[in-house]
Amino acid sequence: MSPDLTKVVSILNDSSRAAILDALMDGKPHPASELALVAKIKPQTASFHLTKMLDIGIIDVERHGRHRYYKLINKEVAELIESLYSVSPQSKPKSFNQVHEYKQIHYARTCYDHLAGYAGVQVTNALSQNGVLEKQSLDFVVTKSGVDFFKSLDIDVDLQQSKRRSFARCCLDWSEREHHLAGALGNSLLESMFNRNWIRRIPKTRAIEVTVEGKREMNELLSIEL
């Protein structure tokens, strides 16, 4: 069951909540105090917004000791928000620092639990061009040779396919306005890239940097220039 658009739209209509959701777009749990900080509001106000978002069912809480960790309820919500942003470009950044962040987040970032941004779209397109994936409506299917490709990255395609969650969805990238790979396969690929030290999280943001090693390996494997 997908979330109600009008509710999500009214939630997104407030700048504090938009900031909170942006922080949650990495798919990981964040404590309430941190979310208050990024939205530049007092903890009470953040709590007010968080219960509101809990009520309409787009986020979830886990209690650990005196902390409460909030996260997006599922990847459908992440994709809905991502696609809402993709329909129109966001406002231009102002300060020097903003320009830097803007570049980072456009280059590579996590979208829920898979890779997005320029790098995410480049990788996805390369996988299509090299005959690993084939786009089929709004999903990808893995080709025969694709199974071997993923095996070389320690990803068991059959295992991923058997999981309950959707396997290999197209997710609309707001910065590139093209599709990138999402779903269980997209997540496995992201994890594999972390394990191989091809990519690294940039602290305090959901931006990602591609290591020198990662650029070399991916150039060799997929003929892409990152």
Add this chain to the structure above:
Amino acid sequence: MSPDLTKVVSILNDSSRAAILDALMDGKPHPASELALVAKIKPQTASFHLTKMLDIGIIDVERHGRHRYYKLINKEVAELIESLYSVSPQSKPKSFNQVHEYKQIHYARTCYDHLAGYAGVQVTNALSQNGVLEKQSLDFVVTKSGVDFFKSLDIDVDLQQSKRRSFARCCLDWSEREHHLAGALGNSLLESMFNRNWIRRIPKTRAIEVTVEGKREMNELLSIEL
């Protein structure tokens, strides 16, 4: 220059404005009094909303005598609104009458100045399958044989292509969640279908009905069952 998402979102967040915009989605000019009527608000209130939408630049006015005709400023805005609706299904209709309207509008409607809904998507898909169009990212290109096909409907592809406005865009259909044909070519096709009496406007709505003649001809031409 595409409209600012956050502004459009905040505009769409009000039910009166949503009703007005829905009425304007047929791309044609409507007098202010009519818009007040469909939104079930007093003329002053409608005027308030209309000036607001004028300010952010998503609608336009034409004065004819004592009337003022409002319309969407361009098809980009129509497509933005259409795609905002497509990311999540709208609420279920209640009354018998609503169910009827719901069915009509899902079956076929105008989206700005091209054909949308089940019929619109069917026609677009058939054009792809019959080798008339090819999807290329978020646009369509007309094949060699496609040029002849359109000529048989009195549409000069070269002429349409030379126009300033975008030629053959993919527009995301909110009811079918698939792409249909938009742009100058989509508009020409709609006009041609009206001229041939294949389709007809259903008064007071932006719903469209396909005539018996239209069903027969399109079945013959494109092998689709409408």
Add this chain to the structure above:
DNA sequence: TTAACATTTCGATTATCATCGAAGTATGAA
């Protein structure tokens, strides 16, 4: 137990905004 901390609930304040009555402007008709 006590103190510090994370978070929420409550209550008050303030800001924003949709709504509509009343009055004003412009146009067309008689």
Add this chain to the structure above:
DNA sequence: TTCATACTTCGATGATAATCGAAATGTTAA
């Protein structure tokens, strides 16, 4: 001119909602 119509502007009202101080709850650490 005079009246009706279409629409807008102005001003008041009421509803909604974001914000935060104060106080309460619960949790950890000493």
